[in-house]
Amino acid sequence: MSELEQLAQRVAATVTMITAKSVGFTRKHLVLVAVVCIGSFLLGIAAFDGTARSVWIVLGGVFAAIAIGGPLLAMLRIVLVTRRVRELVDEVRMLITQGPGTGRTIIDTFDADDPGRPADTRSAITLTREVAGLRGLSAPVSADRRA
Numbered sequence: 001m002s003e004l005e006q007l008a009q010r011v012a013a014t015v016t017m018i019t020a021k022s023v024g025f026t027r028k029h030l031v032l033v034a035v036v037c038i039g040s041f042l043l044g045i046a047a048f049d050g051t052a053r054s055v056w057i058v059l060g061g062v063f064a065a066i067a068i069g070g071p072l073l074a075m076l077r078i079v080l081v082t083r084r085v086r087e088l089v090d091e092v093r094m095l096i097t098q099g100p101g102t103g104r105t106i107i108d109t110f111d112a113d114d115p116g117r118p119a120d121t122r123s124a125i126t127l128t129r130e131v132a133g134l135r136g137l138s139a140p141v142s143a144d145r146r147a
Helices: 003-047 051-080 085-097 102-111 124-133
Strands: none
Touching: 003 051, 051 102
8 A cells, every 4th residue: 555545544534533523522412402402392381381382382392493403414414524535535645646735735634633542653744744755656747737
């Protein structure tokens, strides 16, 4: 496996780790929001009577749907990112081959310190600086591309 491929796979692994943590956080957020919304909704039903109860059922239901829908939408969008990691790796590989400066910029964006990462492993930014310093990894720039 070439260094370029290893670097692209490292980006994919970092994105996958970030999305997995984000889904876990969003799931916890969704549970908290659902408990608060359902509890508040039931409390309002118990507290109100007559017309106020009917208005509360409608308004409380709409507000609860909006509050619970936010984390659900966020979780859906994060899961959609995880399904497109292969495309992301291909795009990162293409951008890295355009030149060493491009590779450094792209990978700097995806660098993340994971406290659970073993001390003997290196981050994507370290690998990028090493790869950007190597000649022969990037495609030569033709005369018509310089202009």
